Amino acid sequence: SAGKSWRGEICNLSRQNKYYWVDTIITPFFDKKGRIERYVSIRTDITSRKEAEFALQRSQKALLQAQNTARIGNYTYDIVKDQWQCSSTLDDIFGLDADAVKNMDTWVNLVVPEHRNLVQNHFVQVMQDHKEFNLDHQIKRKSDGAVRWVMGIGNFSYDSEGRPLALDGVIQDITERKEIELRLKENEDLLNDAQRTARIGSYVTDISKGV
Numbered sequence: 001s002a003g004k005s006w007r008g009e010i011c012n013l014s015r016q017n018k019y020y021w022v023d024t025i026i027t028p029f030f031d032k033k034g035r036i037e038r039y040v041s042i043r044t045d046i047t048s049r050k051e052a053e054f055a056l057q058r059s060q061k062a063l064l065q066a067q068n069t070a071r072i073g074n075y076t077y078d079i080v081k082d083q084w085q086c087s088s089t090l091d092d093i094f095g096l097d098a099d100a101v102k103n104m105d106t107w108v109n110l111v112v113p114e115h116r117n118l119v120q121n122h123f124v125q126v127m128q129d130h131k132e133f134n135l136d137h138q139i140k141r142k143s144d145g146a147v148r149w150v151m152g153i154g155n156f157s158y159d160s161e162g163r164p165l166a167l168d169g170v171i172q173d174i175t176e177r178k179e180i181e182l183r184l185k186e187n188e189d190l191l192n193d194a195q196r197t198a199r200i201g202s203y204v205t206d207i208s209k210g211v
Helices: 047-070 088-094 104-110 113-129 175-198
Strands: 006-013 019-030 036-045 072-078 083-086 133-140 147-158 164-173
Touching: 019 047, 072 088, 088 164, 104 113, 113 133, 113 147, 147 175
Parallel strands: none
Antiparallel strands: 006 019, 019 036, 072 083, 072 164, 133 147, 147 164
């Protein structure tokens, strides 16, 4: 290639019909007149490294599929730099573009106004107490304005002097589960109101024990 060295990773087939990878460097050597006299190839077996890379790629793909199915996204928030990064699944949950600015203001603005004080107070309290962040709250998606219930879980890391450095965790879209819980609670309240109005009660019987 115009007298320049070339480097690349090449997959070969061995005599035993097994594939192996080599990191190859091909360098030209010149004679006294500057003409290419010969090429020297240096090859390093990198099969183990490539297999590890492929295994990691498969694991990452499986993790992404699992996150999409369960509607769970992971995040890392750098408290010092006020920046957070997240998986594509969490981008989708929040309705954010992958290249959107992501800092504390971004997160707070995603939370519905009625829950912002709750979320911020919980964040500060558990960070000061060195406890786990664990809170159900509602967010409003950036892309379409849809209101969703999410469960946020995270653990803080601190420096040697106890100053918070980062928060790592997951956020899951629990809208369907939360709506069912709320409907059950409403039905339970209606039943209790009806029983109080009619002055009747309810009971549970265990046939096996005769009670």
